Amino acid sequence: MRKINSIFIVDDDPITVYGIKKLLNAVVDCDQILEFPNGQLAINHVQKLLLENKELPDIIFLDINMPVMDGWEFLEEFIKLPASKSVNINIVSSSIDQNDKDKSEEFKTTTHHPIAFKSKPIRKEDIVEITNVITT
Amino acid sequence: MLKNNPVISNQFLIKQLPQATAFIDRECKVVFASDKWVEEFNFPPCNYKHKKIQDLLGWESTQWTNSVLGCIKGKRAESFKERYTDKNAGTKWYQWEIFPWYDEAENVIGAIVQAEDITQTEQKEQQLNRLQFILKETEEKGKIGNWEYHQEQDIFTSCPMILTLLEIEDNTGLTLDNYIDFHKIGYDRNTISMAIYSAMEKKTSWNEKLQITTAKGNQKWVNVSGKPLYQNGVYIGLIGIVQDITDYVLKEHQTKNNEHLLKTLINNLPIRIYIKDTESKKILANRSELDHCGIAHEADIIGKDDFDIYDKETAEQSREEDLEVMISQIPMIHKEFSQQNPDGTSNYYLSSKIPLKGTNGETTGLVGITMDISHIKQKEKELKRLIHVTSQQNKKLVNFAYIVSHNLRSHSANFSMLLDFLTEEEDQEERENIIRMLTDASNNLMETLHNLNDIVAINTEANNSKKEVVLHKTLNSVLEKLNPSLDEHKATVVTEIPMETRINVIPSYLESIITELITNAIKYRKPDVPPIINISLHHVPNYTVLRIEDNGLGIDMKKHSKKLFGMYKTFHSNTEAKGMGLYIVKNQIETMEGKVNAQSEVGVGTTINLYFNEEN
Numbered sequence: 001m002r003k004i005n006s007i008f009i010v011d012d013d014p015i016t017v018y019g020i021k022k023l024l025n026a027v028v029d030c031d032q033i034l035e036f037p038n039g040q041l042a043i044n045h046v047q048k049l050l051l052e053n054k055e056l057p058d059i060i061f062l063d064i065n066m067p068v069m070d071g072w073e074f075l076e077e078f079i080k081l082p083a084s085k086s087v088n089i090n091i092v093s094s095s096i097d098q099n100d101k102d103k104s105e106e107f108k109t110t111t112h113h114p115i116a117f118k119s120k121p122i123r124k125e126d127i128v129e130i131t132n133v134i135t136t
Numbered sequence: 137m138l139k140n141n142p143v144i145s146n147q148f149l150i151k152q153l154p155q156a157t158a159f160i161d162r163e164c165k166v167v168f169a170s171d172k173w174v175e176e177f178n179f180p181p182c183n184y185k186h187k188k189i190q191d192l193l194g195w196e197s198t199q200w201t202n203s204v205l206g207c208i209k210g211k212r213a214e215s216f217k218e219r220y221t222d223k224n225a226g227t228k229w230y231q232w233e234i235f236p237w238y239d240e241a242e243n244v245i246g247a248i249v250q251a252e253d254i255t256q257t258e259q260k261e262q263q264l265n266r267l268q269f270i271l272k273e274t275e276e277k278g279k280i281g282n283w284e285y286h287q288e289q290d291i292f293t294s295c296p297m298i299l300t301l302l303e304i305e306d307n308t309g310l311t312l313d314n315y316i317d318f319h320k321i322g323y324d325r326n327t328i329s330m331a332i333y334s335a336m337e338k339k340t341s342w343n344e345k346l347q348i349t350t351a352k353g354n355q356k357w358v359n360v361s362g363k364p365l366y367q368n369g370v371y372i373g374l375i376g377i378v379q380d381i382t383d384y385v386l387k388e389h390q391t392k393n394n395e396h397l398l399k400t401l402i403n404n405l406p407i408r409i410y411i412k413d414t415e416s417k418k419i420l421a422n423r424s425e426l427d428h429c430g431i432a433h434e435a436d437i438i439g440k441d442d443f444d445i446y447d448k449e450t451a452e453q454s455r456e457e458d459l460e461v462m463i464s465q466i467p468m469i470h471k472e473f474s475q476q477n478p479d480g481t482s483n484y485y486l487s488s489k490i491p492l493k494g495t496n497g498e499t500t501g502l503v504g505i506t507m508d509i510s511h512i513k514q515k516e517k518e519l520k521r522l523i524h525v526t527s528q529q530n531k532k533l534v535n536f537a538y539i540v541s542h543n544l545r546s547h548s549a550n551f552s553m554l555l556d557f558l559t560e561e562e563d564q565e566e567r568e569n570i571i572r573m574l575t576d577a578s579n580n581l582m583e584t585l586h587n588l589n590d591i592v593a594i595n596t597e598a599n600n601s602k603k604e605v606v607l608h609k610t611l612n613s614v615l616e617k618l619n620p621s622l623d624e625h626k627a628t629v630v631t632e633i634p635m636e637t638r639i640n641v642i643p644s645y646l647e648s649i650i651t652e653l654i655t656n657a658i659k660y661r662k663p664d665v666p667p668i669i670n671i672s673l674h675h676v677p678n679y680t681v682l683r684i685e686d687n688g689l690g691i692d693m694k695k696h697s698k699k700l701f702g703m704y705k706t707f708h709s710n711t712e713a714k715g716m717g718l719y720i721v722k723n724q725i726e727t728m729e730g731k732v733n734a735q736s737e738v739g740v741g742t743t744i745n746l747y748f749n750e751e752n
Binding site: 013014015016018019022065069073094095096097119120121122123 | 543545573695
């Protein structure tokens with residue numbers, strides 16, 4: 001089974017978090033899967049990691065609609081951080097709004113982190129595809 | 137007696153001849169002249185004898201000389217008229233009679249010349265000719281005919297022009313009665329009959345404009361006039377003049393019709409029309425213009441300028457426009473301007489000024505056309521407002537549709553995912569776990585649908601359900617209901633609302649809004665500080681503002697101001713937060729045509745301002 005060091009799931013919906021975790025566990029071997037119910041808590045943790053000079057996660061699953069700090073605000077903060085590592089960011093949303101897709105494309109051009117837009121529900125194939133990039 | 141030496145016997149008889157007579161010998165020398173001749177031709181009284189007659193007269197003409205010479209040869213000349221020019225007497229006309237002069241032996245010894253001064257007759261004749269000519273010309277050019285009626289003999293005579301006028305071939309048999317019958321039956325024939333009767337009986341004259349029907353059936357307008365005819369002071373009949381004035385009358389009718397049409401048209405147009413002279417004084421104004429100026433009769437506006445009608449500023453501006461148009465001769469088209477009414481409202485107008493030019497191209501004034509476009513402006517304003525409302529509603533709808541689709545999709549995605557897991561899961565405990573989550577998802581969906589339903593209900597609430605409420609009373613009733621919660625958190629509510637303040641609202645919305653905002657103030661209190669909520673009233677143009685101020689956690693407005701009132705937006709890590717409260721508040725106040733805004737500072741507190749529309 002492929003091995004991944006660290007994965008963040010930033011989402012306030014416990015069912016989605018449960019689903020992603022369940023699928024990940026079926027596909028890869030991951031040391032650490034961290035959950036954050038909003039963007040603020042996630043960015044706080046990232047900042048802490050950078051401060052302590054620890055490694056950033058390989059993959060972030062990011063919801064858009066969240067309280068306190070939403071997915072877009074998180075992205076804005078995240079790409080500003082001095083991170084040399086490329087973190088695979090997967091925006092997972094139930095949105096099928098073209099505006100949201102365009103917005104994610106815009107973010108892509110402003111950062112070295114690979115950004116992908118995935119519509120809910122997340123399928124096993126999506127998880128395979130996402131994790132493949134890291135392990136190969 | 138010598139043949140060529142004529143002698144006059146009975147000289148005293150000749151001397152007294154009543155007619156100017158001269159006897160001349162064969163050499164044209166005067167032998168003797170009557171006193172009349174001497175006087176007429178101004179001969180020297182004593183010594184004219186034996187001088188040549190031509191020399192004495194100082195005049196001769198070919199015909200005259202030939203006649204004299206003819207007579208001397210024994211051939212009598214015809215009497216003739218000839219003009220005679222004399223240095224002293226000027227031009228005269230004479231009837232000349234020249235005879236051969238015979239002696240007893242029938243020998244021609246000279247000629248007898250007789251002259252009759254016919255100057256006066258000649259002049260009269262010429263005058264008559266001229267008058268006849270003028271009459272003929274006038275009759276023809278002016279289509280004027282005349283007739284005479286001699287009552288005693290019952291004779292009716294008419295000039296050829298009468299025939300032309302009546303379109304008959306000849307006037308034989310034309311009687312006064314026939315003539316009268318040419319007049320149109322009714323008014324015209326009655327009028328002429330009465331006039332002629334009156335002229336015969338009372339010796340009056342007449343002058344009427346009447347219609348006739350000619351022999352060929354054509355209708356003509358004629359001017360008939362006439363009077364009794366007298367001879368030596370005795371009444372003998374009538375004389376009448378008939379003038380064909382058809383062309384003139386028809387033109388006059390046409391002009392009158394045109395004028396009437398034009399007047400009717402401009403007076404009934406809903407736009408103001410006026411004509412000004414070069415000094416900007418009005419010389420014409422239609423009904424609309426008069427009404428606008430508050431003047432009843434057109435005569436009262438003629439000669440007035442804008443300074444007599446409007447305030448100085450308006451008048452000066454108008455005069456400036458007039459001058460520019462009249463000097464440049466370039467029309468001013470559709471210039472928009474507004475005028476304030478005494479009641480403070482404004483009217484909007486489109487004004488055009490077109491220069492009027494005389495035959496030589498010089499400016500003689502201008503035509504002004506002013507259209508009141510206030511109602512159009514009003515509609516435009518209304519339309520703009522409607523477009524704004526519509527675009528706002530559209531935005532809201534798009535947002536709502538987005539939210540609906542997003543939320544429903546997120547639930548269906550969860551169902552779909554969980555069901556996938558369930559079909560593949562074999563572990564019984566995990567299956568139960570998944571089923572529990574499916575139940576949660578189902579409950580969440582129900583709640584979402586419930587929320588959406590609330591929103592739809594707000595947006596479809598009819599406007600006419602608005603009522604006037606006493607703000608103070610509503611507030612108190614809400615506070616009473618919230619009392620247990622306020623007590624529990626040791627909250628203080630300070631209200632500064634005048635007792636009499638009334639606002640127009642949907643009562644249930646007002647209650648819901650106040651409840652939501654006070655609940656929020658408690659929900660997002662600082663953990664260790666008892667909440668203090670200040671409720672006060674303010675006024676800004678068109679709105680009554682209800683302000684609800686707390687000392688709670690506050691929100692970072694830099695980050696969140698744009699989505700504060702958005703759906704499913706929450707700003708605190710509070711599990712109670714659903715992101716619906718403020719969204720509903722915003723929808724409710726907007727449904728009541730009001731608005732809401734907020735100020736907040738983290739750690740200080742939040743102020744929400746509710747704007748209630750006073751217009752409705």
